[in-house]
Amino acid sequence: MRSVFVPLLALLIAVPACNVQAAGDAVAGEKLFYTCTGCHGIAGYKNAYPNYSVPKVGGQSETYLINALKAYQKGDRKHPTMGAQAQSMNDQDIADIAAFLSNVK
Amino acid sequence: MRISVVVIGLGVALFAGTALAAADLKAGEKAATVCAACHGIDGNRPLDASYPKLGGQYADYLVKALKDYRSGARVNVIMNGQAALLKDQDIDNVAAWFAAQNGQIRDLRDVK
Numbered sequence: 001m002r003s004v005f006v007p008l009l010a011l012l013i014a015v016p017a018c019n020v021q022a023a024g025d026a027v028a029g030e031k032l033f034y035t036c037t038g039c040h041g042i043a044g045y046k047n048a049y050p051n052y053s054v055p056k057v058g059g060q061s062e063t064y065l066i067n068a069l070k071a072y073q074k075g076d077r078k079h080p081t082m083g084a085q086a087q088s089m090n091d092q093d094i095a096d097i098a099a100f101l102s103n104v105k
Numbered sequence: 106m107r108i109s110v111v112v113i114g115l116g117v118a119l120f121a122g123t124a125l126a127a128a129d130l131k132a133g134e135k136a137a138t139v140c141a142a143c144h145g146i147d148g149n150r151p152l153d154a155s156y157p158k159l160g161g162q163y164a165d166y167l168v169k170a171l172k173d174y175r176s177g178a179r180v181n182v183i184m185n186g187q188a189a190l191l192k193d194q195d196i197d198n199v200a201a202w203f204a205a206q207n208g209q210i211r212d213l214r215d216v217k
Contacts, residue, residue, distance in 0.1 A: 033213070041213035044163070053163035056210040063154035077179055102154075104216055 022092050024062065024099025032097050035085065047081075058104035065098035128164070129194075133202030136195055139187070140203075147206040161208020167200035 039045055039054045046053050057065065071077035073086035073094075089097070137148070140159070144151050148159030159167065173179035174188035175196075191199070 033216075037213045037216070041216070043212050043214055045212075046165075050169065052165040052169040054212075055166045056162055056208070056212050058211040058213050058216060059158065059209045061151055061154045061157055064151075064157040067155060101213075104211065104213070 022095045024066075024095035024097075025092075026096070026099040026103050028092075029096035029098070029100025032089075032093055033100050036097070036101075039081070047079075057101050060102060062098045062102035065101055066094055069094045069097070128197045128201030130198070130202050130205060132195075133198035133200070136191075136199045137202050140199070143183070148203045149206070149209050158208065158210050159203040160206035161210055162203060164197075164200040164204035167203055168196055171196045171200065 036057070040057050042054075044053060068077065069082075069086045069089065072079060072082040073089065075083060086094070140148065143153075143156050144159050148162075151158060170179065171184075171188050171191060174181060174184040175191065177185060188196075
């Protein structure tokens with residue numbers, strides 16, 4: 001029983017581990033986030049069209065930020081500026097920016 | 106001169122007509138109890154890092170997000186289902202309530 005159970009358990013642990021993102025480096029992210037401040041750094045700044053406030057992203061959930069940037073990158077989430085920005089990033093950039101932003105107090 | 110006053114009055118009235126109906130915070134709070142299951146109390150304690158913090162977020166951004174989920178322009182299985190249940194007034198109410206909560210999120214002003 002044990003000989004089957006242990007490898008099975010190991011497999012259960014290993015499979016989700018494969019989906020884990022590259023670890024974000026908040027220090028590297030700090031070097032990349034400056035561009036974001038052009039819109040996200042102005043209190044109450046609004047998109048010209050459609051007209052709504054650019055969201056607060058400092059302190060936001062890390063995985064949520066990663067998913068948002070990847071969705072913009074793939075075009076699943078549509079916004080001209082964010083689509084263009086996200087396309088200039090690789091997976092590590094996205095992980096780094098999310099690590100930095102999620103730790104903003 | 107009198108005409109210009111009337112014209113300005115008309116302009117103000119037309120503008121007011123396109124503004125959102127006033128949000129009802131009490132109704133928003135009631136509607137937000139469902140959201141707490143994932144986003145946490147006050148929208149500040151998401152159960153998973155893939156769920157955003159909502160407390161203190163701009164109301165008009167939350168309205169935009171919910172309407173995009175409702176229309177399918179933005180895709181998330183859970184949120185598409187939740188937003189489908191909401192009328193415009195429900196969305197305004199719940200967005201205004203989350204925006205009025207103290208939050209842990211902020212804009213990037215003064216971030217060094």
